[in-house]
Amino acid sequence: MAYEEERLRPGAPHQVVLEDREQLTISGVEEVESFDENSILLSTACGGLEVQGEGLHIEKLSLDGGDLKVDGTVNALIYEPRGRERGGLLSRLLGG
Numbered sequence: 769m770a771y772e773e774e775r776l777r778p779g780a781p782h783q784v785v786l787e788d789r790e791q792l793t794i795s796g797v798e799e800v801e802s803f804d805e806n807s808i809l810l811s812t813a814c815g816g817l818e819v820q821g822e823g824l825h826i827e828k829l830s831l832d833g834g835d836l837k838v839d840g841t842v843n844a845l846i847y848e849p850r851g852r853e854r855g856g857l858l859s860r861l862l863g864g
Contacts, residue, residue, distance in 0.1 A: 781834075782813040784845065792819065792838040800829060800836070808838065816848030 782796030796813035803809070803826060808819040813834070824840035 786842055786845075789842050790839065792836075792842050794836045794838075795834055797829075797831065797834045797836045799831070800826070805840070810836065814847065818844075818846040818848075820844040820846065 783794070785793045794810075794812065794817070797810055798813065799811040801809040801811065803824070805824050806820065806822060808824055808826070810817050810819075819838060819842060821840050821842040821844070824838055824842075826836065827839050828835065828837040830836075
């Protein structure tokens, strides 16, 4: 339990590195909620994040370390505003 509490605490490390719009590396990932070749929805230490693009492919996912690597063309990175309830981004995307 101590590990889980530490991993989910506010201020946990979160970084986003995008190289040539084709290789995306994200740290501080807590959960991948859904994904397809055009969109990846995930929870990070800094809130909800949607990755939009074309031909997106999850190359590596390590929830133990909180790391995610994505290949494909990245068109947008959209953070959910702070203070929204968990699942708010997904609800908005599905019209809820």
